[in-house]
Amino acid sequence: MDQRTSSSPPLYEDLAARVTALVDAGVLRPGMRAPSVRAFASQHQVSLTTAVQAYRLLEDRGVLEARPKSGFYVTQRSHRQRALPTASQPPQRARPVAVSSPVFSVLSYAGDPSYAPLGCALPSASLLAAERLDRHLARCARVHGRHYNIYADPHGDAELRGQISERALRLGHAVPPDGVLITNGCTEALNIALGVTTKPGDTVAIESPTYFGLLQVLEARGLRALELPTDPASGVDVAALDKALGTRRVAACLFASSFNNPLGTRTDDARKAAIIRVLTRHGVPLIEDDIYGDISFGDDRPRPFAAIGPNADIILCSSFSKTIAPGYRIGWLAANRRHDEILAAKFALSLSGAALPQKAMADFLKSGGYDAHLRRIRKAFADNVDRMRRVVDRSFPTDTRMTDPKGGFVLWLELPEQFNSDALYVSAIRERICFVPGGLFTATSGYRNCLRLSCSHDWDARIERSVARLGELAHELLT
């Protein structure tokens, strides 16, 4: 019997997901004929209308194709067969960073709604919980507004720290509320963490490619980047990390905990443990950025490094910017040492955070809606990534490689060596399509043949057309 509830997705979506799973598992192979709509309806004991809706959705997503007078077939090429981008091999030399000015130029287009939104890793407002949060904010302001128009405790709201501590414990990361410091987004947390572990001129080891905002932070703090070989499927190369730390002084390592931007890698617990062992042996602290950890497409939310190595020198940085509301600028840092230095750094940077938004966030988390909200957005982002991969598969040159992320909402594409994503960017901007060229994700001269597409917006015809158009432009640039 169907156990559907009012919050379940419509039946036709459920049926489409089941057919997609059979295609992805290779049970239904490319070119195979699908049952007729009538047979499908009777197999699943659903109405003809529901079966037609499911088939339309499957056609829309490129899983099935209709052949005139012949019926439906599994599409010939499956996006699952696309090779992943090659593991990176950046030059093993620490170098200064200078990415800020091209990043600002891209961001000016990425924030403009007249451009197709494939650039900014910023979810659509409709996918976030900002409106609910606003209601909590209004209530907090009404009930005790005056009380919060103060210089708040520099540690941050005690109740919010308690909520964050409770959620961390669920992942096996035991950090007391006093070990949590509320920050202005993850960016301030990263700045504080780097401030207490490095000084200008020091070297920080990072993944390659890596999030350009992190490179900007290194640039602003006068730090040098040592980019490490990184595999899109498994993460940082542990032997290369060990060798790098053995041959030069590295002040800190800064890695994503899960679903790094732009590769979307899920590093397994065994590799995380191996990384922690290497860092501990060399006495190097780890700063981890767990901002995408909650957006796991599977049921199991990956554990951060801090949960795997509770006694290691790890500073965890994160925020609610990708899951609830980037505009509230609420992030946090959790560390098991250096508390006094961390507090002094926070004080020097911004005295304290805004009190009322923190209260509203604590109220929202306490209300218990966050987990249901996460379930909804995880599904939405997984769907968007899947759709984007299918359009890339049918539109981009056949030797394009792409990631297959299991969380987050960005895709990384690697085209043949001679491809120039800066040239693609110029053509795309002319057609009001924004994406991020690969060269922004490194302090080296690499990744000019790569690009990042964001799948963080509600899927619509403009997004689909824009990705397909990028594919056509990529073909033109390669001929």
Ligand SMILES: Cc1ncc(COP(=O)(O)O)c(C=O)c1O
């Ligand atoms: C990996 C990563 N870390 C940090 C940030 C910035 O986070 P926040 O907006 O909370 O400062 C981003 C934003 O794109 C990101 O992708």
